[in-house]
Amino acid sequence: xxxxxxxxxxxxxxxxxxxxxxxxxxxxxxxxxxxxxxxxxxxxxxxxxxxxxxxxxxxxxxxxxxxxxxxxxxxxxxxxxxxxxxxxxxxxxxxxxxxxxxxxxxxxxxxxxxxxxxxxxxxxxxxxxxxxxxxxxxxxxxxxxxxxxxxxxxxxxxxxxxxxxxxxxxxxxxxxxxxxxxxxxxxxxxxxxxxxxxxxxxxxxxxxxxxxxxxxxxxxxxxxxxxxxx
Amino acid sequence: xxxxxxxxxxxxxxxxxxxxxxxxxxxxxxxxxxxxxxxxxxxxxxxxxxxxxxxxxxxxxxxxxxxxxxxxxxxxxxxxxxxxxxxxxxxxxxxxxxxxxxxxxxxxxxxxxxxxxxxxxxxxxxxxxxxxxxxxxxxxxxxxxxxxxxxxxxxxxxxxxxxxxxxxxxxxxxxxxxxxxxxxxxxxxxxxxxxxxxxxxxxxxxxxxxxxxxxxxxxxxxxxxxxxxx
Numbered sequence: 001x002x003x004x005x006x007x008x009x010x011x012x013x014x015x016x017x018x019x020x021x022x023x024x025x026x027x028x029x030x031x032x033x034x035x036x037x038x039x040x041x042x043x044x045x046x047x048x049x050x051x052x053x054x055x056x057x058x059x060x061x062x063x064x065x066x067x068x069x070x071x072x073x074x075x076x077x078x079x080x081x082x083x084x085x086x087x088x089x090x091x092x093x094x095x096x097x098x099x100x101x102x103x104x105x106x107x108x109x110x111x112x113x114x115x116x117x118x119x120x121x122x123x124x125x126x127x128x129x130x131x132x133x134x135x136x137x138x139x140x141x142x143x144x145x146x147x148x149x150x151x152x153x154x155x156x157x158x159x160x161x162x163x164x165x166x167x168x169x170x171x172x173x174x175x176x177x178x179x180x181x182x183x184x185x186x187x188x189x190x191x192x193x194x195x196x197x198x199x200x201x202x203x204x205x206x207x208x209x210x211x212x213x214x215x216x217x218x219x220x221x222x223x224x225x226x227x228x229x230x
Numbered sequence: 231x232x233x234x235x236x237x238x239x240x241x242x243x244x245x246x247x248x249x250x251x252x253x254x255x256x257x258x259x260x261x262x263x264x265x266x267x268x269x270x271x272x273x274x275x276x277x278x279x280x281x282x283x284x285x286x287x288x289x290x291x292x293x294x295x296x297x298x299x300x301x302x303x304x305x306x307x308x309x310x311x312x313x314x315x316x317x318x319x320x321x322x323x324x325x326x327x328x329x330x331x332x333x334x335x336x337x338x339x340x341x342x343x344x345x346x347x348x349x350x351x352x353x354x355x356x357x358x359x360x361x362x363x364x365x366x367x368x369x370x371x372x373x374x375x376x377x378x379x380x381x382x383x384x385x386x387x388x389x390x391x392x393x394x395x396x397x398x399x400x401x402x403x404x405x406x407x408x409x410x411x412x413x414x415x416x417x418x419x420x421x422x423x424x425x426x427x428x429x430x431x432x433x434x435x436x437x438x439x440x441x442x443x444x445x446x447x448x449x450x451x452x453x454x455x456x457x458x459x460x
Binding site: 114115116151165168169179202212213 | 233384385396399402406419420427431432439
């Protein structure tokens with residue numbers, strides 16, 4: 001039951017929301033939160049690396065990787081390389097972003113892995129890694145048999161969407177958790193920073209929704225097999 | 231690109247996770263949080279109505295409404311009545327649950343609608359209501375034309391899944407927000423209540439995932455038109 005409209009226009013909405021997300025997360029972490037640093041006596045600057053890399057990496061580049069089969073007007077083989085390369089970049093940025101928050105916790109004597117956000121974050125990065133490795137082996141190199149690839153493709157798409165939606169939901173959890181900490185430390189509930197972070201979370205969710213919508217719509221090829229990466 | 235397996239076995243997982251969710255939310259709100267009350271000098275008892283009704287209503291009964299086309303072995307007309315009745319119950323419980331949290335806020339002098347959870351909650355309940363009314367008019371009474379119903383069905387399914395996933399994500403946000411408040415008020419980060427709430431959130435997410443998985447799998451009818459409610 002595919003949606004009877006073309007995906008291509010929706011991929012432009014994805015790009016625009018992605019740009020808005022990048023701008024807002026940088027404004028938040030640099031203008032409002034003081035910037036980014038891997039080494040600093042101000043440990044909050046180490047934390048700031050986390051939302052920037054997770055959003056730009058796992059969510060935005062990861063989302064662009066997902067829609068690349070619908071947004072790029074090139075041969076299927078080229079799209080496949082773009083798809084797996086963008087996902088690899090997303091995964092690496094995600095891993096570095098998670099390392100940043102562990103570093104921040106350890107240097108600030110905050111315990112690790114107690115919150116729902118942290119639990120789901122670990123699950124997401126592990127599933128994302130498994131999904132990438134499976135996809136690489138079966139669909140790229142050395143490549144599975146024709147039958148295995150045909151059987152795997154719907155599950156690759158479904159599992160990929162599940163992991164991606166979980167990542168987007170977990171980003172929303174992260175924004176809410178951090179903002180709640182800041183508000184408990186005295187930040188006004190309706191100040192411009194609080195509104196900005198909530199708007200950033202809403203844009204993140206909309207971005208994820210349009211990524212999934214693009215997957216559910218028709219590709220550009222007349223035969224509508226743009227996801228037939230096998 | 232439907233998944234090549236039957237949905238029916240997955241609907242049993244949905245039922246089991248739903249039962250687990252009901253038990254855990256009641257254990258949390260009654261055993262750990264002191265119970266439920268619409269009128270009380272202990273305002274936290276008014277709050278407790280909120281997670282109980284939102285989870286049992288919007289998430290669990292709403293999820294059962296969604297999978298009813300795959301879980302119930304009856305005629306399509308009967309399934310349709312079950313589908314819209316369960317969704318109506320979910321919607322009503324959701325509205326009462328939202329009223330409970332406004333009542334709690336107002337009687338405790340807490341401002342309303344400042345958090346991401348509250349923003350998304352309002353969006354979800356409005357979209358859920360619009361979706362129900364549109365579905366009722368087009369697919370039940372008085373019913374749209376054959377063409378309109380055929381055109382509407384994929385969008386009804388897609389938009390319904392979007393609203394439902396948003397509701398599940400917002401439930402996770404609510405669990406994290408409440409637990410963060412409790413931890414800021416002195417609750418240990420690794421006590422049994424904290425672990426229970428995180429596990430409840432994980433079960434809620436798994437419940438939502440299996441609901442969506444069941445939608446993506448084949449129905450029981452041989453011709454696989456179990457979602458052709460037109």
